[in-house]
Amino acid sequence: MAPYTELDTTLLSEVTSIVQTAGATLRERYTQHARGTALDEIVNEIHANDDAVLAVMREPLLEARPGSRWAEDELAGGALPEGEWWIVDPAEGNINHVHGMPDWGVTATLVRDNQPVLTVVDLPLTGDTYTALAGQGAHLNGAPLRVSAKTDLGAALVGTGQAKPGEDVSTFRKIGESVTAMLVNGLVVRVSVPATLQLIHIAAGRMDAFWQFSDVRSGLVAGALLVREAGGTVTDIHGTPWTLAGSDFLAAAPGIHAAAVKVLGPLA
Incomplete structure (x- = not known):
């Protein structure tokens, strides 16, 4: 090797x-x-x-x-x-x-x-x-590329989406609850697929956070590296450094990451 x-x-x-x-x-x-x-x-x-x-x-x-x-x-x-x-x-x-x-x-x-x-x-x-x-x-x-410099979650454009067909009902419920929570705490929420096309916006500073209740590798690894190398923070929903073994995912501009964890963490 x-x-x-x-x-x-x-x-x-x-x-x-x-x-x-x-x-x-x-x-x-x-x-x-x-x-x-x-x-x-x-x-x-x-x-x-x-x-x-x-x-x-x-x-x-x-x-x-x-x-x-x-x-x-x-x-x-x-x-x-x-x-x-x-x-x-x-x-x-x-x-x-x-x-x-x-x-x-x-x-x-x-x-x-x-x-x-x-x-x-x-x-x-x-x-x-x-x-x-x-x-x-x-x-x-x-x-x-450089991630967003925002520090206020209330001014943030954030997003999530469905990782794959056939997720279990509890995952769908968490997605819905998280969208509601971010609609309350963020500025605008996008819900779309695929994950990578939202993550490139995080890396480019066009969006401010993306989360997903999934461990589907192919939709996360490319964006995780792009965001990290653009100065972003990549963790799980609870704020622990993300790995392929994780069951959920959060990528965010550093200035709003902690606020996103505070909103999303209780839902995971």
């Missing part, structure tokens, strides 16, 4: 190229109308998107980091065995893509010993690519 110190801008450049190529594949499949009406038709469209994108990115990513492994289930959560793993969402926001909406992209994150160390998020419709390398900052098309 090559040491972490060899993760450098050369690898990041290679991964960026791979993810952008994958993004172009997903863009070719995009329509501005919804595809499928019955549930099985929608699921088939989602799987077809995944298969088409993985066909052009899986092997190149594994070859780019010899010895790395692939986290197969994009809806899985929890810690991984030690070593380097690719956590990829070939169509982050796939449900939006098949419904003709523009909020989707492609993500690839290299995780080492359960810590995200390199990530690329490509948004093919806008031509924007978000990147981060541990200890070297977060960037949008090469320009540095």
Whole structure:
């Protein structure tokens, strides 16, 4: 296993190229109308998107980091065995893509010993690519990103969303209660999917906090690294440093993080 110190801008450049190529594949499949009406038709469209994108990115990513492994289930959560793993969402926001909406992209994150160390998020419709390398900052098309400087939760634009279909009723209840609590304590609450497309707004300072009652790795690792490298705070709902083993997630501008924990913590 090559040491972490060899993760450098050369690898990041290679991964960026791979993810952008994958993004172009997903863009070719995009329509501005919804595809499928019955549930099985929608699921088939989602799987077809995944298969088409993985066909052009899986092997190149594994070859780019010899010895790395692939986290197969994009809806899985929890810690991984030690070593380097690719956590990829070939169509982050796939449900939006098949419904003709523009909020989707492609993500690839290299995780080492359960810590995200390199990530690329490509948004093919806008031509924007978000990147981060541990200890070297977060960037949008090469320009540095910085989280919001807000200190008042009452002035904050915050967000959450559903991590995956079929969550249990208690999770849905917590989502609803948290939205109500933040509607009372924040300025405006967004509820949307996918998580990564809210987290890039946190990293860029456009939004101020995002939380989720879920451990789905593929929707959190890319944004966690981007937010952290942009100067944000990434914890669980109770304010403890976030790990892949956690059951919930909070990313926020440092100036409102404590206030967000105070509101959300009792609900978790």
